[in-house]
Amino acid sequence: MEGALDLFLQQLLNGLTIGMIYALIALGYTMVYGVIQLINFAHGEVFMAGAYLAMTALVFFGTLATPLPVWAVFAAVVLFSVVGSAALGAGIERVAYKPLRGSPKLTALITSIGMSFFLQNAVMLVYGAKEQSVPDIFPAGRLEAGPLSVSLLQGVIFAVSIGLMVLLTRFVRHTRTGKALRALAQDPDTARLMGVSVDSMIRLTFVLGSALAAVGGALFGMYYGSVNFHDGYLAGLKAFTAAVFGGIGSIPGAMIGGILLGIFEAMGAGYLSAEWKDVFAFVLLGAVLIFKPSGLLGENVPEKV
Amino acid sequence: MNSRRLALAAALLVAAAVAPAALAGDEVRIGLAAPLTGDQAYIGQCVLHGAEMAVEDANVKGPVFGSTRIRLVPLDDQHNPTQAVLAANKFVADPDVVAVVGHFNSSCTKAASTIYHESRMAQVTPGSTNPEISRQGFDTFFRVCPTDDVQAPAAADFVRSKLGIKRIAILDDQTTYGKGLADAFEKRYRSLGGEVTQRDGITQGEKDFTPLLTKIRSGKPELVYFGGIYPELALILKQAAKVGLVTRWMGGDGVAEPTLITLAGPKLAEGVYVTRLGLDPHTVPTAKDFASRYEARHGEIGPFSAYAYDAANVLIEAIRRAGSKDRQAVLAEVRKTRDLPGLLGPVNFDAQGDAIGKSIGIFQIQDGEFRFIEEARPAAGS
Numbered sequence: 001m002e003g004a005l006d007l008f009l010q011q012l013l014n015g016l017t018i019g020m021i022y023a024l025i026a027l028g029y030t031m032v033y034g035v036i037q038l039i040n041f042a043h044g045e046v047f048m049a050g051a052y053l054a055m056t057a058l059v060f061f062g063t064l065a066t067p068l069p070v071w072a073v074f075a076a077v078v079l080f081s082v083v084g085s086a087a088l089g090a091g092i093e094r095v096a097y098k099p100l101r102g103s104p105k106l107t108a109l110i111t112s113i114g115m116s117f118f119l120q121n122a123v124m125l126v127y128g129a130k131e132q133s134v135p136d137i138f139p140a141g142r143l144e145a146g147p148l149s150v151s152l153l154q155g156v157i158f159a160v161s162i163g164l165m166v167l168l169t170r171f172v173r174h175t176r177t178g179k180a181l182r183a184l185a186q187d188p189d190t191a192r193l194m195g196v197s198v199d200s201m202i203r204l205t206f207v208l209g210s211a212l213a214a215v216g217g218a219l220f221g222m223y224y225g226s227v228n229f230h231d232g233y234l235a236g237l238k239a240f241t242a243a244v245f246g247g248i249g250s251i252p253g254a255m256i257g258g259i260l261l262g263i264f265e266a267m268g269a270g271y272l273s274a275e276w277k278d279v280f281a282f283v284l285l286g287a288v289l290i291f292k293p294s295g296l297l298g299e300n301v302p303e304k305v
Numbered sequence: 306m307n308s309r310r311l312a313l314a315a316a317l318l319v320a321a322a323v324a325p326a327a328l329a330g331d332e333v334r335i336g337l338a339a340p341l342t343g344d345q346a347y348i349g350q351c352v353l354h355g356a357e358m359a360v361e362d363a364n365v366k367g368p369v370f371g372s373t374r375i376r377l378v379p380l381d382d383q384h385n386p387t388q389a390v391l392a393a394n395k396f397v398a399d400p401d402v403v404a405v406v407g408h409f410n411s412s413c414t415k416a417a418s419t420i421y422h423e424s425r426m427a428q429v430t431p432g433s434t435n436p437e438i439s440r441q442g443f444d445t446f447f448r449v450c451p452t453d454d455v456q457a458p459a460a461a462d463f464v465r466s467k468l469g470i471k472r473i474a475i476l477d478d479q480t481t482y483g484k485g486l487a488d489a490f491e492k493r494y495r496s497l498g499g500e501v502t503q504r505d506g507i508t509q510g511e512k513d514f515t516p517l518l519t520k521i522r523s524g525k526p527e528l529v530y531f532g533g534i535y536p537e538l539a540l541i542l543k544q545a546a547k548v549g550l551v552t553r554w555m556g557g558d559g560v561a562e563p564t565l566i567t568l569a570g571p572k573l574a575e576g577v578y579v580t581r582l583g584l585d586p587h588t589v590p591t592a593k594d595f596a597s598r599y600e601a602r603h604g605e606i607g608p609f610s611a612y613a614y615d616a617a618n619v620l621i622e623a624i625r626r627a628g629s630k631d632r633q634a635v636l637a638e639v640r641k642t643r644d645l646p647g648l649l650g651p652v653n654f655d656a657q658g659d660a661i662g663k664s665i666g667i668f669q670i671q672d673g674e675f676r677f678i679e680e681a682r683p684a685a686g687s
Contacts, residue, residue, distance in 0.1 A: 007523060010548065014515035121342060129346030131536045133568050151547060224512045225543050226568045228536065230344040234510050270516035275479060275506035277516075 009148055011270040012263060017154050017223065019262020020161035024216035025239030026246065026254035027168065028089075028209025034185040034249040035205045037105060038097065041112040044236015045119035046089050046210045050217025051134075051227045052123060054081040058135045058222075070137055074156070081218040082211045089210025090203055092119075098199070116232070123229040131228045134221040157219050164215060165255050168208070172251060181205065185249070234278075238265075241285040247298020256296060330372030333630050335360065335620050336396040337377050338407030338417065340384035344510055345534075347564075349409055352431055353379055354603045355613030356406050358595070363621045370628040375621060378402060382413045389413035393420040403635045404428070404620045406613060411435035411481035421445045426632050427639040429619050431612035434558065434582065435485040439657040447639060447654050449615045449647065450582045450608075451663040453482075456557055457489035457532075459665045459681035460580045464528060464555060465497040467679075474503040474526040474552075476517075476541075478533030483509075486557045487532030494530075502526045507537060515544050522550040534559035538577075539568035546573055558582045561668065561675065562607055571673035578678075581666040583649040585675065586611045592648040608649070615647035 025047050032040045057080040061073045068076075096115050100108045138153045150158075172178040183191040184201050192198050220235065221227045239258065246257025261281060268280035288295055337356050340349035360377045368374050380396065382389040389408050396402045397420055404427040408414040414433035421428040422443040429447045430438075436454040439446055464470050473494065477487035484506070491501060502524035507514055518541065521529065529552055531538050538560045545552070555578040566574045585608070586592040592611050599606045622645060623638035645652040653661040668675040 007519065010519050011516050014513070014519060014548070017515075018513045124342065124346060129342075129350055130564060131347075131539070131568055133570075136570075220512070224540055225570075226536065226539060228344065230510060231512065234508075235512070265513075266516040268516075270520050273505060274514070274517035274520075275508075277511065278508050 007270075011266050013148065013150055013154065014270070015263035015266025016259065017157055017262070018265070019259035020157050021216045021220050021223075021235070021258075022239045022242045022262050023255045023258025024161055024164065024212045024219075025235060026243040026258045027165075027251065028213045029240050029243040030246070030248055030251060030254040031205050031209045033243070034251075035181065035202055036097070036101075036108075038108050038112065039240065039248075040097075040209075041109070041236070041240075042092055042096070042115035042119060043112075043209065043213060044232035044239070045116050045123075046085050046092070046232075047213040047217045047220070047235060047239075048227070048229060048232030049088055049119065049123060050081045050085040050210075050214030051221035051231060052127060052132070052217075052229075053084040053214070054078065054218035054221050055132055055134045055227050057081065058137065061137075062135045070139070073137055078160075078215055078218050081214045085214030085217070086207045086211045089206040089213075093203055093206040098202075116236075120229055120232065127229065129229070131226045134225050134227055136225060137222070153219075153223055157223060160215060160219065164212060168212070169251065177201075177204070238281055241281055244285060244295055245288050247295030250295065250297045253295055253297035330368060330374055331630075332376045332401065333369065333373050333403055333624055334376050334378045334399065334401040335617065335624075336392075336399075336402045336405035336407065337379045337617075338382050338389065338392045338396070338405060338413070339379070339409045340413075341379065341381035343381075343383040343385065345384040345410065348432075348534075348607070348609060349381070349384075351603075351607050351610045352407075352409050352613040354599065355431070355610035356617040358599065359614045359617035359621060363618075369621065369625050373630075375624070377406075377617070382408050382410075382417075384410050384413065386412050386416035389417045390420060393417035397421070397424040397426060401630065402426075403624060403630055403632050404639070406431060406616045406620065409433065409609070411438060411485065414438055415441075415481060418443050418446050424632070425636060427620065427623070427636040429616040429639070431616040432582075432609045433482070435481045436489070436659075437481070437485065439659050442657075444640070444658070445636060447619065447658040449619065449652055449660050449663075450558075450612050451660055451665060453486045453489050453557070455663070456580050456582065456665050457486050458493040459667070460530070460555060460557070460578075461490050461493035461497065461499075463578070463667050463679075463681065464530070465494055465499050468528070468553075470499070470527045470553075472500045472502055472524075472526050473528045473530055474505075474521050474524055475501055475530045476504075476521075476532070477506050478509045478537055479506040480509060480533070482559065483532040483534070485532070486559075487530065490530050490532065507533070507541075509533070509537065511537075512540060513544075514541050515548050518545050518550050519548045522548060526552055528553040528555060530554075531556040531560065535562045535565040536568065539565050539574075542569040542573045542577070553578070555579065558608065563605060563675070566670060566673050571670075574670045574673070577670045579668050579670075579675065580681075581668055581675075582608055582612070583663055584666045584677070584680075585668075586648065588677070589649055591646070591650070595648050611648040615645075615649065615652055618647065619645060619652055 028043045057077040143155045180196045242257035242261040243254045246253030269277040339352040380392040411433040415438045422445045434453045436452040477483040561579040561581045586596040627634040627638045665681040667678045
């Protein structure tokens with residue numbers, strides 16, 4: 001019989017892994033909301049596109065006659081996915097949301113839902129409706145630290161996600177562009193008067209959010225070993241929940257919300273019932289909306305959507 | 306030159322006169338409802354292609370009666386019971402649609418069956434195996450595949466008696482299909498004196514099952530039975546290896562797809578047992594030709610493509626015998642179907658509309674392929 005503590009730690013790791021990915025996606029939701037008060041429902045699809053691009057690159061590297069080192073392949077795959085998805089994110093903003101600037105918020109919200117359907121079906125037409133297998137590049141070894149044992153890929157997921165979150169936080173806090181972004185989130189009109197280029201800042205937000213989602217998608221595809229054009233739906237919904245849980249509009253909120261949601265789900269599924277896993281996630285969403293609508297770290301702003 | 310032109314003009318004239326006569330022939334429509342987009346789009350398209358080929362084959366032979374040809378009208382139910390009801394209402398509202406092939410998912414088939422029943426329209430499902438659907442007592446409902454009442458007990462008998470396994474865990478994906486299959490399995494397995502260490506469910510479309518598998522690991526089952534479909538089982542097999550759950554696995558027809566092996570990898574899929582509704586189309590003499598024609602056009606064939614072909618043929622033959630576009634007449638003829646030569650064996654229906662005499666094949670994945678182990682004939686009177 002294995003110890004209850006080992007089991008608990010294992011469940012904690014299970015939850016942390018998916019929580020990191022939720023956090024990466026949630027950042028895109030929260031940043032876009034912070035800047036233009038739009039819940040971009042197409043964001044889950046950008047994440048899914050990131051996973052497909054990573055899969056495509058992995059398949060390509062698998063066909064090379066002389067295999068490259070694992071780290072080089074990993075970096076190239078993530079880069080390919082990030083560039084492709086960032087372009088997609090910027091494209092979506094240009095085509096679907098920019099023409100609607102100034103129109104009622106609901107119009108853009110509904111457009112984002114339409115965009116989500118469009119992207120899902122576009123990917124289905126390009127890649128086919130079938131699940132696609134993602135080649136495994138990481139060796140099977142495990143990293144051991146005392147009672148904890150994580151697979152190499154889990155270690156990579158932790159390192160990459162935490163690294164990106166630190167980088168993003170520093171960028172937003174300490175650079176000129178980051179300051180402009182925060183100014184825009186605070187008061188778009190005044191920001192414009194101060195010489196902030198609103199259009200290019202909004203584009204940058206979409207590019208950053210999409211790039212983070214692409215990293216999440218690439219890690220997600222490698223971790224689970226398969227991708228489906230439908231994957232963006234549930235993962236996007238969970239990440240949205242995480243963003244609201246942490247306080248929509250708040251960057252640290254999205255990170256903490258994502259990680260906590262992952263752990264919360266894993267504990268619910270592991271100790272209560274896996275049948276109710278999604279229920280736990282959405283009960284959490286409901287509870288936050290009822291008792292603390294601004295979320296864990298969110299500011300108390302009158303409703304905007 | 307001149308005479309040649311004249312000949313050409315004459316030929317064109319004749320063609321112009323004849324063509325409309327050929328085209329003007331009446332058409333009778335067969336509806337097809339399946340998940341053509343959404344999470345189950347792949348299986349839905351297998352069903353569509355199978356039915357399409359049946360209609361093409363019938364039209365090549367000439368009009369089904371008089372100058373009437375058949376047209377297949379596909380509608381997408383997105384694996385969503387609400388959409389299934391919308392599709393059913395559309396079919397019912399179109400006077401040229403006389404009968405329907407579909408739906409695929411048990412949840413959709415069940416939701417739509419009420420509407421077909423009210424409109425006296427025959428519905429033949431190629432792949433919904435949940436037994437509850439035919440127990441509603443609708444005389445408009447038919448299916449060409451065996452039910453989970455046949456499939457799951459056959460699997461339980463095999464696990465308990467042939468493999469001699471005493472402790473198992475059971476998972477399902479909480480769909481009408483998956484839960485029905487797992488329930489029927491559990492009932493039979495317990496009645497044979499087996500012990501079920503855990504019974505839990507997952508959500509379809511979910512990707513992370515590590516918490517659940519970690520929990521199952523602590524119960525140390527000798528085998529895990531999964532009621533669900535292959536994408537989830539592939540993920541489960543991979544994640545089970547990650548969390549160190551070592552056991553044997555079995556599933557129903559929903560996981561018996563070659564893609565399971567591609568997704569999970571031949572190493573992790575090795576040894577998985579599955580039941581199939583009937584045999585592999587490649588190995589059945591009556592289905593071989595269809596399988597190769599299908600694969601030349603659409604890629605890999607599954608059992609549901611063959612059942613969709615058979616389901617469409619049941620309707621085509623009923624329309625031929627009825628000789629009219631009257632739904633009642635077609636329905637009456639569907640019920641009279643006797644020993645219709647199907648790809649996977651003769652098609653016969655019992656009083657509830659369920660297929661009679663369809664056998665269950667038990668397969669195991671060996672060296673990256675589904676290998677036939679034994680055939681389980683349905684017990685009489687179930």
